[in-house]
Amino acid sequence: MGNSIQTDFFIKDLNKFNYLKIKNLLPEHVNLLAVSKGCNSNVIEELHSLGQNDFGESRFQEAFTKKIFKEKNKDIRLHFIGRIQTNKIRKIVQNFDFIHSVDSYEKLVKISRIANELNRNPILMIQVKLADDPEKGGMTENELINKWDEIIQISGIKVNGLMTINPKGLTSKENLSLFKKCKSIADSLSLEHCSMGMSQDWNEAVEAGSTWIRLGSLIFK
Ligand SMILES: *Cc1c(COP(=O)(O)O)cnc(C)c1O
Numbered sequence: 001m002g003n004s005i006q007t008d009f010f011i012k013d014l015n016k017f018n019y020l021k022i023k024n025l026l027p028e029h030v031n032l033l034a035v036s037k038g039c040n041s042n043v044i045e046e047l048h049s050l051g052q053n054d055f056g057e058s059r060f061q062e063a064f065t066k067k068i069f070k071e072k073n074k075d076i077r078l079h080f081i082g083r084i085q086t087n088k089i090r091k092i093v094q095n096f097d098f099i100h101s102v103d104s105y106e107k108l109v110k111i112s113r114i115a116n117e118l119n120r121n122p123i124l125m126i127q128v129k130l131a132d133d134p135e136k137g138g139m140t141e142n143e144l145i146n147k148w149d150e151i152i153q154i155s156g157i158k159v160n161g162l163m164t165i166n167p168k169g170l171t172s173k174e175n176l177s178l179f180k181k182c183k184s185i186a187d188s189l190s191l192e193h194c195s196m197g198m199s200q201d202w203n204e205a206v207e208a209g210s211t212w213i214r215l216g217s218l219i220f221k
Contacts, residue, residue, distance in 0.1 A: 010040040010062075012220040014047055019219040022202075026213075030206055033079055033195075035216035041067035043220065048076065056100070056214055058082030060092070069095060081163075081195075081214060083137055090114050098123040100163040100195045100212070103137040105147050109154055116156040125161040125195050126151075128185065130178050133167040141185060148189060161193025161211065162186045166201055175201040179208035 019034075026032060035056040036044050044055060044066065056079040057063035068076055079098040084107055092099060093114045099122050102108050108124070115122060129138030139147070151159060164182045166175050179196050186194050197205025199218035206213065 010038055010043075012038045012043060014039075014043050015219050015221045016046075016050070019047065019050065019052070022215065022218070027206065030210055031212045033081075033212050033214045034219060035081065035198075035214050036066075036220070037062060037216065039220055044068055047219075048073075053077055054079060054098075056081045058101075060085070060088050064091075064095075086110065090118075093120050093122060094118060096122060098125070100125045100214075101127045101137075102159075103127045103139060105139075105143075105151065108151060108157070108159070112154045112157040121157075123160045123193075124157060125163040125193060126159055127163045127165075128182060130164055130181050131167050131170075133165075136165050136167070138164065141181075144185070144189075159191065161191045161195060162189075163195035163212075165198070166196075168200075170201075172201075172204055176204040176208055179205045179210065183209040 023032060031054060033054045033056045034047055034052050037058050053075050054077045055068060058081045060082065063069060068078065077097040078095060079100060080092050080096040081100045084092060084101055086107065089110050093111055102111065102124055126144060127138035128144055129136055129140055162182055162185060166178050182196055183194050193211045194209055195212040195214060196210045197213035199215055202213040202215060
């Protein structure tokens, strides 16, 4: 197996000071997702012992090397935030409680089929692409609006929110404006959640109404 991943590859440490500081600053309706890619199980456990229960992973193979996946702990919620490969959907639905990064109607249909079959009910968010960014996937606003009537008819699942990733290098004002756009689309579709804001732009995301900020580099060093 050429692509197996060694656990000692994950070298990041917890930045406890930043974690506790941000945790204290966040309004109550904003959830903090700890993006634990690059962290090994010890670091995840250390953060869990501080009361952090939501962990996000973006790389499927990496995620499954970790203890939180091997030994299911009831108070830990696992979030998938990476690009979804169609042939991994079954494992994702089986193992994750939240899927933030559903980037097409077709994948949503497949997720629903498998969720029904496995009797799983993941919290689902649709990834939207609100600015041109060749590196990022997601439905455009138009695609989402045009498909919405079909999306709400997919059986056995419920879309709970939207997720977005802003392009790198934007000004604070530009970030804020894209996040407000995401929030307004979510509101227009009566969706509860907006998964938006990362280490560089979480302040703007909170200001715009984020309910899930996804932090990696700010809380792990
Ligand atoms: C890695 C990652 C994050 C965390 O990014 P930081 O800038 O390190 O906070 C958030 N969301 C997604 C989808 C990611 O892949």
